[in-house]
Amino acid sequence: MGKKLLMKGNEALAEAAIRAGVNGYFGYPITPQSELLEYMATNLDARGGVFLQAESEVAAINMVYGASGTGKRVMTSTSSPGFSLMQEGVSYMACAELPCLLVNVVRGGPGLGTIQPSQGDYFQAVKGGGHGDYKLIVLAPNSVQEMADLVYLGFDLADKYRIPTLILSDGALGQMMESVEFPEYNVEEHLVDHSSWTTVGRENGREQHYITSLHLLSEKMEEINVHLQDKYKKIQENETRFESIQTEDADILIVAFGLSSRSSQKALELAREQGLKVGILRPITLFPFPSDELKRLANNVKGILVVEMNAGQMVEDVRLAVGSNIPVEFYGRMGGMIPQPDEIVEKIINLSKQVKI
Amino acid sequence: METTREGIVCNNLDQMDVVFDRTEVLHDTPTSYCPGCSHSVVHRLIMEVIDELGILGDAIGVAPVGCSVFAYHFMNVDMQQAAHGRATAVATGIKRVLPEKIVFSYQGDGDLAAIGTAETIHTINRGENIVMIFINNGIYGMTGGQMAPTTLEGDVTSTTPLGRDIYRQGHAIKITEMAALMDGSYYVTRQAVNSAKTVRKCKKAIKQAFQYQIDGKGGTSYIEVVSNCPSGWKMTPIEANKKIDDQVLDYYPLGDLKTPPKGA
Amino acid sequence: MAKLHGHIKIEIENCKGCEICVNECPQDSLKMSKNINKKGYHYAVLEDDTCTGCTNCALVCPEAIITVYRESKTAKEKIATISDVKDNISISVN
Numbered sequence: 001m002g003k004k005l006l007m008k009g010n011e012a013l014a015e016a017a018i019r020a021g022v023n024g025y026f027g028y029p030i031t032p033q034s035e036l037l038e039y040m041a042t043n044l045d046a047r048g049g050v051f052l053q054a055e056s057e058v059a060a061i062n063m064v065y066g067a068s069g070t071g072k073r074v075m076t077s078t079s080s081p082g083f084s085l086m087q088e089g090v091s092y093m094a095c096a097e098l099p100c101l102l103v104n105v106v107r108g109g110p111g112l113g114t115i116q117p118s119q120g121d122y123f124q125a126v127k128g129g130g131h132g133d134y135k136l137i138v139l140a141p142n143s144v145q146e147m148a149d150l151v152y153l154g155f156d157l158a159d160k161y162r163i164p165t166l167i168l169s170d171g172a173l174g175q176m177m178e179s180v181e182f183p184e185y186n187v188e189e190h191l192v193d194h195s196s197w198t199t200v201g202r203e204n205g206r207e208q209h210y211i212t213s214l215h216l217l218s219e220k221m222e223e224i225n226v227h228l229q230d231k232y233k234k235i236q237e238n239e240t241r242f243e244s245i246q247t248e249d250a251d252i253l254i255v256a257f258g259l260s261s262r263s264s265q266k267a268l269e270l271a272r273e274q275g276l277k278v279g280i281l282r283p284i285t286l287f288p289f290p291s292d293e294l295k296r297l298a299n300n301v302k303g304i305l306v307v308e309m310n311a312g313q314m315v316e317d318v319r320l321a322v323g324s325n326i327p328v329e330f331y332g333r334m335g336g337m338i339p340q341p342d343e344i345v346e347k348i349i350n351l352s353k354q355v356k357i
Numbered sequence: 358m359e360t361t362r363e364g365i366v367c368n369n370l371d372q373m374d375v376v377f378d379r380t381e382v383l384h385d386t387p388t389s390y391c392p393g394c395s396h397s398v399v400h401r402l403i404m405e406v407i408d409e410l411g412i413l414g415d416a417i418g419v420a421p422v423g424c425s426v427f428a429y430h431f432m433n434v435d436m437q438q439a440a441h442g443r444a445t446a447v448a449t450g451i452k453r454v455l456p457e458k459i460v461f462s463y464q465g466d467g468d469l470a471a472i473g474t475a476e477t478i479h480t481i482n483r484g485e486n487i488v489m490i491f492i493n494n495g496i497y498g499m500t501g502g503q504m505a506p507t508t509l510e511g512d513v514t515s516t517t518p519l520g521r522d523i524y525r526q527g528h529a530i531k532i533t534e535m536a537a538l539m540d541g542s543y544y545v546t547r548q549a550v551n552s553a554k555t556v557r558k559c560k561k562a563i564k565q566a567f568q569y570q571i572d573g574k575g576g577t578s579y580i581e582v583v584s585n586c587p588s589g590w591k592m593t594p595i596e597a598n599k600k601i602d603d604q605v606l607d608y609y610p611l612g613d614l615k616t617p618p619k620g621a
Numbered sequence: 622m623a624k625l626h627g628h629i630k631i632e633i634e635n636c637k638g639c640e641i642c643v644n645e646c647p648q649d650s651l652k653m654s655k656n657i658n659k660k661g662y663h664y665a666v667l668e669d670d671t672c673t674g675c676t677n678c679a680l681v682c683p684e685a686i687i688t689v690y691r692e693s694k695t696a697k698e699k700i701a702t703i704s705d706v707k708d709n710i711s712i713s714v715n
Contacts, residue, residue: 024454050453054446055479062443062476066419066450069437074454088440096438199435199451201415201458210429212420212438363654364666367628370690376627377679377689388684392662393639397683553645553677587639594639 004181009147010174014039016151021187023072024050026063030079031115032171033105057082061089068098069211071198077103080121091130095213099158102166105174108336116336117171122313125168126287135232137165138286140257144178159192172259236288243282250279251357255318256307257283264307267344291321298322302355308332382408384433393594395584398550400431402560415459419444423465424498442473445480448487461488466505467497470532484541484576488566491581496589506530533581537614543576545615549583551598583609627674629667632686638662642678
């Protein structure tokens, strides 16, 4: 508290979770996030929680489901192929409105892929990787500090809205070491009373609580869906977060999240040195997406460049928000390659020529 | 609720004690199970045990996918619905964060021995201190009567229309024997509910299993209940219960496969 | 030991006509009615005066709709009549 520590992203996230009062961590090893699991194994039991390495990601997400139903703060972490395995459990938790923190330290895909960083799971995270109409709150850190900060926010939002919340990180953020300061955080003040629905035994003979996502009567299932959609609307209205860097006078707007926003920041510096007025809009919440801010900025800038580490995923949401009045270009690297600042600058220059500035 | 209006009338009912009544830990809801289904019987036994042991305030059950997916509409205890096969993982999550509560899972043969095999093996391997109830009726009832891992050789199901052929579909799996082999299991038993005699023994086993958990005895208590499926087997309930005696119990014999050492 | 007289009550509207109780009764006291309940099932009926209150039928009944009575070993004697109750009352018998 107040002390600057040098930590690896995965470990900073784990430390933040322990300080945020996590009661249960159930996970499975997978590169590049195993350090998170190992940090929990070493520290969680001694600091008031329970750690268990499950037999698979499938088992892990279901352990999270069970433990979340008791009202405890619980989480799991994994990487892309593991997150695919968890999709069934995530869909169940979204429908049953079970709060939890999920972490996907994304690696190159598809398939077994590579262990290098990627942003190829944006669709899976934001559009729902599991079946059915549901959303997760998706938080995208771009530094080790944010790997920690977004944990506190993640748990609070999960509890507030009874929704699984996902931290969408990547292999580089998980592995890199930067300074991090953990904030003051009184766990008791942040916990929510879930006793009206949790399954802890019919204490004092109270009526039964049961947790399910099965509603065979269509009318009832539609009611549930309407309720979920209302919830997502509220989240959209109240929980959008983003960072704006020099957007007030920008002609070219870069939209980037996570690691690609770090390269973009360097590209912004280099471009500004060349006299190009570049700004960055960095979504911190991918769901809810900062569409309103993007629409507002689109009125002032001449062109948008979306930089991602995938074949073009968030760019679709940018285009949806912006419409067709100004060009929205895309630059992406795949398979674990990271867009370099000079590559991004080249794209900025091309775009500025295209829009004649 | 109207009782029989025919048959013998009893004049001295006020001279009698009630020696058997429906436990209040069962919901009043009529079950959705087929006539004669073993599920209903086992539901009742578990609820009677929870009632008699006085653990209503601590009991948390996990319902599977299968015919008993709506177990929580019949069992009046706190319950969680699990995804297919994952009941023991869900139970593990609950028990790990609430170790003083009494947690049980309730699964059919697909849930426990097909899609959930990994969760089954590893929950027992970890010796999770829960009660696992396994309803083995050798068929997938809910989805229309397909082959289960425990369907016997030669039995006709909708996916073995010519009878189960071990060379194509493999053997009926002996998952309970596997459970008994594992160090993490504490009490492993195979019971049935196809007669008053087997019902009495089954209830005793269930009560013993829950008592072990209440006493914090390490390890998993696992009760397989060899059950019927009159609809899937295309028999009357009485015929189905007879098939259990005549055929099923030869392959899956009743009795304790593992008991804790005396004084443990 | 004299055979105790017993009796059962069945919630016939919830009977599914599985006949397991009929099969299980050691006294053969139970039969299936020729009538059907609201769900269309023939329901079980205690026909003969030979019930011993052994509870076998209730034990095997999947629907838990049988209540079993058995004659007390000690004779019961009426000791008081309570009538004309308007509000709460409490009674203690020494």
